Amino acid sequence: MEIHAYEKFWLGAALLLIVGFIATVSYGAIGAGVEMIDDDGGTVDPQNLDQHPKFSDPGVYKSGPNEYDVYVIAKQFLFQPGTSEPIRVPANSTVTFHVTSADVIHGFEVVGTNANTMAIPGQISTFTVEVDGPQEYGLLCNEYCGSAHHAMEGTMKVVPEDEFNASATAGGA
Amino acid sequence: MATFVDRYAEEASVIKANLVVSFVALGIGAFFGLVQALHRTNYFRFIDSVDYYTVLTGHGVLLALVFTIFFLLGLFTWAVVQSLERPMPDIRLTWAWFGLTTTGATFVAIAILAGFMPSIDMSADVLYTFYAPLQAHPLFYVGLAMFIVGTWLAGADWFLAYRNWRGDNPDERIPLQTFMVLTTMLMWYLSTLGVAVSTVFFLIPWSFGIVETVNPLLTRTLFWFFGHPVVYFWLMPAYLMWYTVLPKLAGGRLFSDPLARVVFVLFLLLSTPVGIHHQYLDPGIAEGFKFIAMTNTMFLLLPSLLTAFTVVASVEHGARQRGGEGYLKWLGALPWRDPAFTGMALAGAMFAAGGFSGMINAGMNINYLIHNTLWVPGHFHLTVGTAVALTMMAGSYWLVPQLTGKRLYSRPIGLLQVVLWFVGMVLMSNAMHRAGLVGIPRRTAEPQYQSFDFTAVIGTVGELRAQIAIGGTLLFLSVVLFLFNILLSAFEEPIANPVDDRLPAPLSGASGSPLVLDDLRLWTGIAVVLVILAYTLPLAGIVGDAGFFGNVPGVPVWVSANAEAIVETLTEVIA
Numbered sequence: 001m002e003i004h005a006y007e008k009f010w011l012g013a014a015l016l017l018i019v020g021f022i023a024t025v026s027y028g029a030i031g032a033g034v035e036m037i038d039d040d041g042g043t044v045d046p047q048n049l050d051q052h053p054k055f056s057d058p059g060v061y062k063s064g065p066n067e068y069d070v071y072v073i074a075k076q077f078l079f080q081p082g083t084s085e086p087i088r089v090p091a092n093s094t095v096t097f098h099v100t101s102a103d104v105i106h107g108f109e110v111v112g113t114n115a116n117t118m119a120i121p122g123q124i125s126t127f128t129v130e131v132d133g134p135q136e137y138g139l140l141c142n143e144y145c146g147s148a149h150h151a152m153e154g155t156m157k158v159v160p161e162d163e164f165n166a167s168a169t170a171g172g173a
Numbered sequence: 174m175a176t177f178v179d180r181y182a183e184e185a186s187v188i189k190a191n192l193v194v195s196f197v198a199l200g201i202g203a204f205f206g207l208v209q210a211l212h213r214t215n216y217f218r219f220i221d222s223v224d225y226y227t228v229l230t231g232h233g234v235l236l237a238l239v240f241t242i243f244f245l246l247g248l249f250t251w252a253v254v255q256s257l258e259r260p261m262p263d264i265r266l267t268w269a270w271f272g273l274t275t276t277g278a279t280f281v282a283i284a285i286l287a288g289f290m291p292s293i294d295m296s297a298d299v300l301y302t303f304y305a306p307l308q309a310h311p312l313f314y315v316g317l318a319m320f321i322v323g324t325w326l327a328g329a330d331w332f333l334a335y336r337n338w339r340g341d342n343p344d345e346r347i348p349l350q351t352f353m354v355l356t357t358m359l360m361w362y363l364s365t366l367g368v369a370v371s372t373v374f375f376l377i378p379w380s381f382g383i384v385e386t387v388n389p390l391l392t393r394t395l396f397w398f399f400g401h402p403v404v405y406f407w408l409m410p411a412y413l414m415w416y417t418v419l420p421k422l423a424g425g426r427l428f429s430d431p432l433a434r435v436v437f438v439l440f441l442l443l444s445t446p447v448g449i450h451h452q453y454l455d456p457g458i459a460e461g462f463k464f465i466a467m468t469n470t471m472f473l474l475l476p477s478l479l480t481a482f483t484v485v486a487s488v489e490h491g492a493r494q495r496g497g498e499g500y501l502k503w504l505g506a507l508p509w510r511d512p513a514f515t516g517m518a519l520a521g522a523m524f525a526a527g528g529f530s531g532m533i534n535a536g537m538n539i540n541y542l543i544h545n546t547l548w549v550p551g552h553f554h555l556t557v558g559t560a561v562a563l564t565m566m567a568g569s570y571w572l573v574p575q576l577t578g579k580r581l582y583s584r585p586i587g588l589l590q591v592v593l594w595f596v597g598m599v600l601m602s603n604a605m606h607r608a609g610l611v612g613i614p615r616r617t618a619e620p621q622y623q624s625f626d627f628t629a630v631i632g633t634v635g636e637l638r639a640q641i642a643i644g645g646t647l648l649f650l651s652v653v654l655f656l657f658n659i660l661l662s663a664f665e666e667p668i669a670n671p672v673d674d675r676l677p678a679p680l681s682g683a684s685g686s687p688l689v690l691d692d693l694r695l696w697t698g699i700a701v702v703l704v705i706l707a708y709t710l711p712l713a714g715i716v717g718d719a720g721f722f723g724n725v726p727g728v729p730v731w732v733s734a735n736a737e738a739i740v741e742t743l744t745e746v747i748a
Binding site: 002003004006007010011014015017018021022024025028029034036037038039041043045046047076103104105107109111112113114115116117118120121122123124125126136137138140141142143144145146147148149150151153154155 | 222225226300304389429432455459460463464467468471475479482483486532535536537538541542545546611615616622625626714723724
């Protein structure tokens with residue numbers, strides 16, 4: 001088969017580009033430790049979330065020194081917690097989200113960040129983020145979930161550590 | 174010298190029928206697009222935000238499935254007949270698959286459009302992806318299944334034509350256009366298995382109430398098993414035209430037949446074992462499987478990068494035949510007044526931009542920033558929305574006259590139309606990409622929220638909205654011009670040679686390409702093995718989690734959209 005010289009050069013450059021892309025993604029996953037959503041979260045019975053040790057009372061749980069677990073239920077058309085009350089986490093902490101859905105497929109996106117996952121009934125999405133200084137973030141559902149999908153939103157408040165501890169001892173988290 | 178319709182009158186009729194369905198869907202779908210562009214940017218609203226999702230479902234299904242695939246059905250029939258130089262084996266079979274696909278598409282359209290009429294207890298506001306447990310009316314899934322089976326019959330028809338030709342030509346190479354059709358259809362058979370299993374075994378019984386529950390991750394994964402390769406099903410007709418028609422329009426001929434075959438073989442091999450890259454953010458699928466899908470996806474860039482080379486080289490050759498010279502000055506020698514050429518060339522240029530944003534999507538980690546944001550529709554309006562749609566419209570200016578024997582009503586209007594599309598898409602797509610980067614989601618009627626605002630990094634959110642609204646309006650105008658131009662062409666007087674329909678042989682012909690490229694059994698076998706490797710374990714894991722039929726009951730969209738019905742249900746529950 002006749003392949004012209006320019007064609008060979010182009011083919012080589014294209015392969016180099018592809019291998020380069022795969023290498024950067026691999027570096028991100030292994031070297032830089034960018035964590036992906038995977039099957040670590042396990043499963044849950046979506047019709048009996050009230051019998052789950054944590055989803056029966058979703059919210060913020062302290063899991064270690066400066067480490068927190070946040071359990072969130074997405075359902076038509078709210079986040080629990082998140083919508084009627086903000087998710088409150090302390091500044092400069094490590095936060096692991098556990099997100100599931102009680103009905104249809106939703107999205108859970110912390111606006112303007114890469115904290116973003118699908119919420120699928122029966123599955124638990126788990127991902128960990130490092131939280132910086134105090135700031136308020138928007139939450140939104142980014143997967144169409146029904147007629148009022150556009151109203152499904154919430155907030156996450158990163159509050160100073162002392163403020164968080166004060167509210168925690170008052171019976172919050 | 175007569176044209177296609179004079180040689181194959183019956184085939185021309187079926188092809189025209191396919192194009193009519195395609196263009197009707199294009200008109201309705203484009204109007205829905207205009208409604209969305211003006212509604213979600215808050216420039217002009219005349220529907221309720223609840224109905225936005227009916228419009229969005231209609232836009233997605235009518236354009237992505239009906240417009241594109243009916244055009245493909247017409248184009249591929251033309252390509253098979255004209256490259257094998259013989260009529261279809263039995264025109265009744267050809268009409269039969271046209272009837273089945275059209276009936277299926279009509280059922281789907283009825284189920285969707287009924288969503289506008291509260292008096293009819295029917296809706297399919299489940300969007301183009303129809304993720305369970307959102308549940309559409311059964312007619313939607315039944316229509317979809319009929320449509321898919323219809324495309325299978327169309328493929329069988331083309332394979333039959335090829336087999337008959339092979340009987341008479343035992344030692345010839347498969348003509349290039351037929352080769353492209355056959356490899357594309359093999360890819361399609363393999364990939365539509367996912368959506369066929371999903372609708373026939375799970376969604377249809379479930380929508381009729383025979384099965385109570387679904388496994389949402391399973392039906393979603395089966396959707397994407399089909400949902401990425403369908404992208405190449407849209408793209409391959411455009412590639413067929415870029416490889417075999419565009420070089421001719423440019424005044425030259427295809428650079429390399431062997432490389433074109435390599436490209437189509439690569440698409441057959443790699444189109445399907447990549448679907449999980451749409452599920453990078455899904456729980457229940459291990460990271461390793463996502464990594465495999467990512468790697469395959471990156472290698473899938475190869476055939477498109479090779480196409481960029483071959484098509485540009487062929488066009489440059491054409492320009493030099495027309496007297497073009499210099500490193501870049503030859504660009505000026507191209508036939509820019511020909512709407513068919515200019516439309517395809519602009520479509521190709523935009524596809525390059527779409528390819529780059531697609532590389533971002535494919536990057537497993539940076540994808541987190543843009544997943545389900547407006548970036549994604551920004552991306553696919555460059556690919557399917559321009560590379561495919563604009564090539565199909567531009568190609569029609571050259572193809573339709575061969576089917577009718579009548580010249581195009583107006584070439585200047587055609588030229589204006591393709592340029593309008595390009596300008597409209599530059600505005601809309603660039604704004605969508607940028608909006609996605611600041612986190613503005615896709616698929617929503619109200620992209621402003623009560624408890625927070627979006628802040629654009631460069632420019633303002635208001636400016637992005639203006640670009641989307643203006644871009645969307647220009648795109649709609651472009652479709653109106655296209656449809657009127659085609660419609661008015663029907664009233665022209667028939668002439669002997671409405672277009673120059675000769676396709677010159679490639680510079681490097683088929684004789685130089687290895688015979689193994691034409692071994693369709695071998696490539697199909699490898700494609701099947703790759704799919705088995707990519708999908709067996711993830712699917713086993715998903716079924717292991719919740720079984721085939723899952724534990725999630727359906728949420729019918731036409732009940733949740735109707736407050737009265739909810740109240741009724743509640744009253745029943747209390748009573």
